[in-house]
Amino acid sequence: MYSEKVMDHFSNPRNVGEIENASGVGTVGNAKCGDIMRMYLDIDDSGVIKDCKFKTFGCGAAVATSSMATELVMGKTVEEALKITNKAVMEALDGLPPAKIHCSLLAEEAIHSALWDYAEKNGMKIEGLTKPKSDIHDGEEDTKEEY
Amino acid sequence: MERKIYLDNAATTPTRPEVVEAMLPYFTEKFGNPSSIYEFASQNKTVVDKAREVIANSLNAKTEEIYFTAGGTESDNWALIATVEAYKNKGNHIITSKIEHHAILHTCEYLEQHGCEVTYVNVDENGVIKLDELQAAIRPNTILISVMFANNEIGTIQPIKEIGEIAKKHGVLFHTDAVQAYAHIEIDVNDLNIDMLSASGHKLNGPKGIGFLYIKKGLKLRSFIHGGAQERSRRAGTENVPGVVGFGKAVEMAMKTINERREKELYLRELLINRILNEVPYVRLNGHRTKRLSNNVNFSFQFIEGESLLIMLDMQNICASSGSACTSGSLDPSHVLLAIGLPHEIAHGSLRLTLSEDITEDEIKYVIEKIKEIVDKLRSMSPLYEDFMRERG
Numbered sequence: 001m002y003s004e005k006v007m008d009h010f011s012n013p014r015n016v017g018e019i020e021n022a023s024g025v026g027t028v029g030n031a032k033c034g035d036i037m038r039m040y041l042d043i044d045d046s047g048v049i050k051d052c053k054f055k056t057f058g059c060g061a062a063v064a065t066s067s068m069a070t071e072l073v074m075g076k077t078v079e080e081a082l083k084i085t086n087k088a089v090m091e092a093l094d095g096l097p098p099a100k101i102h103c104s105l106l107a108e109e110a111i112h113s114a115l116w117d118y119a120e121k122n123g124m125k126i127e128g129l130t131k132p133k134s135d136i137h138d139g140e141e142d143t144k145e146e147y
Numbered sequence: 148m149e150r151k152i153y154l155d156n157a158a159t160t161p162t163r164p165e166v167v168e169a170m171l172p173y174f175t176e177k178f179g180n181p182s183s184i185y186e187f188a189s190q191n192k193t194v195v196d197k198a199r200e201v202i203a204n205s206l207n208a209k210t211e212e213i214y215f216t217a218g219g220t221e222s223d224n225w226a227l228i229a230t231v232e233a234y235k236n237k238g239n240h241i242i243t244s245k246i247e248h249h250a251i252l253h254t255c256e257y258l259e260q261h262g263c264e265v266t267y268v269n270v271d272e273n274g275v276i277k278l279d280e281l282q283a284a285i286r287p288n289t290i291l292i293s294v295m296f297a298n299n300e301i302g303t304i305q306p307i308k309e310i311g312e313i314a315k316k317h318g319v320l321f322h323t324d325a326v327q328a329y330a331h332i333e334i335d336v337n338d339l340n341i342d343m344l345s346a347s348g349h350k351l352n353g354p355k356g357i358g359f360l361y362i363k364k365g366l367k368l369r370s371f372i373h374g375g376a377q378e379r380s381r382r383a384g385t386e387n388v389p390g391v392v393g394f395g396k397a398v399e400m401a402m403k404t405i406n407e408r409r410e411k412e413l414y415l416r417e418l419l420i421n422r423i424l425n426e427v428p429y430v431r432l433n434g435h436r437t438k439r440l441s442n443n444v445n446f447s448f449q450f451i452e453g454e455s456l457l458i459m460l461d462m463q464n465i466c467a468s469s470g471s472a473c474t475s476g477s478l479d480p481s482h483v484l485l486a487i488g489l490p491h492e493i494a495h496g497s498l499r500l501t502l503s504e505d506i507t508e509d510e511i512k513y514v515i516e517k518i519k520e521i522v523d524k525l526r527s528m529s530p531l532y533e534d535f536m537r538e539r540g
Contacts, residue, residue, distance in 0.1 A: 010455070011462060016528050027530060031492035034452055034480070038530040055530040057492075059454035059471070063528065129348060 002060060003094035009064035014071055017053040024121065027111025028132060029106050035062045037110040039069070043118055045079045054110070061100035065107040068092050073111055078118070081111055082128055109133070152465045152510050156350075156442055157327060157501035162393065163287035169396040170354065173389040180378065181386050191388050194344075198395025205402050206361060207335040214378045215391055216358050222345030222360035223250040223293075225371040225382075226322045230343075231258055232292045234320070234368040238288025239266045244276045244305075245486040247295050250345075251324055252482070263373055263452045264288075273435040274303035274487050277389050282313055287297065293321045296328035296344075300470055300483040300499060301434030302443025304332065311340030321365070326358075327440060331409070332399035336361060343368075348390065353397030357390035408504045412441040415502050415511050419444050422515050427522055431485060433497060442502040445470075447484070447493045450532035451525040456498055459521040465514055470497040494529070 002010070019025075019040035029036040035058035042051035052070040056063050068089050073081045086104035090096050096104060113132040119125060148215050153161075179188025181195055196210065203210040208517035216222045232240065239325075243255055245267045256263045266284040276294055285292075292314045297304045307323060314321035325334060329346035335342060344361040348354050362368050374383025401408075420432055427448035448456070453469030460467050470481030471494070479485070480494035489497075500514070526532040 007458075010458060013528065018533065031495075031531060032490075034492070034495040036530050038533075045220045055528055055533055057529045057531045058451065058452050062452070063455060 001097055002064070003096075005068075005092070005094045006061060006064040006096065009067040009093065010060045010068060013054075013063055013067040015053050015067065015074075016055065018055065019053050022053075022114075024114040024118025026110050026114070026115070026117055026132065028109040028113050029058070029062075031057065034058060035103065035106055037062065037066050037106050039066070039110040039114040041073070041114045041118060043078065049073050049076050049078070049081055058103065058106075059100070061096055061103040062106065064093055065089050065096070065103045066110065066119065069107040069111055078115060081113060082126065084111060116138060150464065150510075150513060154500040154502060154506070154514065155466045155468050156503045157302075157440075157499065158468060159349045159355065160352045160503065161505075162354050163397060163400060165400065166353055166393045166396045170389040170393040170486075177388075179381075182375065191386070195386050195388060195391050198398075201395045201399050202359060203335075205330065205398055207337055208361055209364060211379065212336075212361055212364055214362060214382050215386065215394075216360055216382060217356055217387070218358040219248075219345050219347035219350075220250040220358075221371075222358050223248070223324055223345075224254050225360055225368075226343045226345060226362075227251065227254045227258060229292070229368045229371050231263055231323070234290040234367060238290045240266070240286055240289040241267060241291045241293065242266045242284045242289060243293045243410060244268050244270060244295065244298075246270050246274055246298055246483045247502065248299055248324055248326065251293055251295070253364045259431075268294075270303075270486055272488050272510060274298055274301045274433075274483070275435060276310070278306060278307055278309055278313070279466070281310065284314075285317045285319060288312050289317070289319050291307070291322060293322040293324070295366075296325040296334070297332065297440050297443075298434065298483060299327045299347060301445045301487065302439035302501075303435045304328070304438045304440065305437055307339050307341070314461070315340045316343075317460055330398055330405065331440060331442070333405065336363070337490045342366060346392040348397060351397050351401045354390050354393040357394045359394075359499055371428070376508060383402070399518075404504070409441045409501065411504050412502050415506060415508065416441060418508065419500065419511055419515065427519055430522075431493075433487065433489070440501075444500040444502070446498050447489060448496045448498065448525075449493060450529045450535060451496045451522060452524050453495055453497050454524055456496070456521060459524070460517065463517045463521075465517060468499045468501075470499065471495040501511045 022040040023043040024041040027038040038055045040053045052073050054066040056066040086108040089104045089107045104125050181192040187535045199213045203213050268280045320342045324345045326347045330351040342363045348357040370381050372383050431447050434447040453471030469483045484494035
């Protein structure tokens, strides 16, 4: 069902983890739908992404797209990172099954969300970046369920 | 482990070599159509009836009450649609449960589009149908109650005898989808007041593409598939002779070993359930703790998603299934897990393991270790787990 590249990024995901005091953190998706991606960016003073980490709750494609997205943004400037589309993530993974295309959209959204957080923290405006729409809080009352 | 560990026996089972061997001649030298007059072919009629007798005996039914179909789904469709047609003068109301297989639920939806009324009775947190709700749902125009014998996802066994009594008391027909239960649990259709029962060959080490519908003598049910006069003019189409022979052989073998299989499966099931519940935090068992199929285990692991879990298990040669949305091809997780009250994200993290007598204790122990490793790994990648741990401090 998945390409070899997807399987590779799923079984050996790159850049899993957290960044303490990250320049920007973005969380997109919704537990109710079964996908949540969180992306951490470490951006230096010249606007270059020095480090990127992720955590993802989701299917194989969600993990693989997150992993690929971190590889694609690494070393890029903020402006370049903003231009990474879901299509670019998909192509880099040699494609995704049709039912999993939304995972690549989520990856694009995660980058935007982390950049938005970075811009807000620094009181700046990034040309072409609009407030990300995915809201993880939709299913919040459900996540409080205890055993 | 080199060997594939197959823990998806609720999806399908391997056809036993003895079953295949019994079937093979009916593809080649004994290929004749049972309806033909010459001897080599008409012998096949006897062969089909012999399998019918084996199956009838397994249910304490009469041979003329067993009708071969192409499988459980056809049997379910036939039972519901033909009952509605036959009893339309009495009423148009059906009662079923919220956790039925799609073969029932989607047939009910179809019937609703054609003027039927359907009540979907709730189940409790263990997946047991609420009998008081069932009883209260009965109206003067109710013609049929259809409740599955045991659930395919969470394994909960329904109070079939009680449902049969309620149906009988109110003069309503009772159908049960016994696809998961048949030849795994002893069933006596008379003792349980069952009017119709669906079963399938490939869930009990028989071939795919064959099933039956038990129809109690005296029911007015007509043909669902129209054509020739096969199956006492109730189910047209040249008999699937190899399939019927294989089904008969599989039932014969399964009924002989029903008790020892259950004992073995129960031992492994309890080992798996107890160790996972003790050794993995934030996990729950879905389905009834004891009133469940001897081969069914269903967990929800909090903070992780089922498809990832399945792919990682597959990499370790372990075959399992999940009720997560990603494996169902829709955005919603399993209707069964939602019906027992699980929130969406917990339903997404479900794992179903269905055992067989072919599994060894060592294999189960290996599976337990792998589940623990994989759950740890996926949690270490999960933002939900990160948030949860941070909140705990």
